[in-house]
Amino acid sequence: QVQLLESGGGLVQAGGSLRLSCAASGRTFSSYAMGWFRQAPGKEREFVASIDWSGGITYYANSVKGRFTVSRDNAKNTVHLQMNSLKPEDTAVYYCAASYGGVAHTALGPYGYWGQGTQVTVSS
Numbered sequence: 001q002v003q004l005l006e007s008g009g010g011l012v013q014a015g016g017s018l019r020l021s022c023a024a025s026g027r028t029f030s031s032y033a034m035g036w037f038r039q040a041p042g043k044e045r046e047f048v049a050s051i052d053w054s055g056g057i058t059y060y061a062n063s064v065k066g067r068f069t070v071s072r073d074n075a076k077n078t079v080h081l082q083m084n085s086l087k088p089e090d091t092a093v094y095y096c097a098a099s100y101g102g103v104a105h106t107a108l109g110p111y112g113y114w115g116q117g118t119q120v121t122v123s124s
Contacts, residue, residue, distance in 0.1 A: 002024050048061050
């Protein structure tokens with residue numbers, strides 16, 4: 001089992017940057033692929049980015065490709081989401097998620113563990 005805790009959210013102006021972090025408990029962090037999802041008010045939770053167990057394979061939603069970068073540090077049990085050139089439409093609660101087995105996914109279903117979320121607000 002793994003527990004996840006996000007940090008790094010906040011209020012930023014359009015064009016700015018934020019770096020989200022997700023700290024995972026447990027000694028088997030490298031057995032999990034990690035994903036970032038977001039949910040805006042009144043909308044469904046959507047995929048943002050994911051990374052496989054090794055960090056060698058990453059996926060991005062089209063809406064964030066070229067602006068966001070996902071990375072992980074297995075020695076520190078952390079995964080990060082660097083968000084650049086932020087837009088007002090990026091405003092949402094961002095969730096970190098873990099999928100056992102190490103294969104990165106873009107769908108919500110394979111992720112069995114979720115953090116509590118961190119708010120990102122981008123002002124225009």
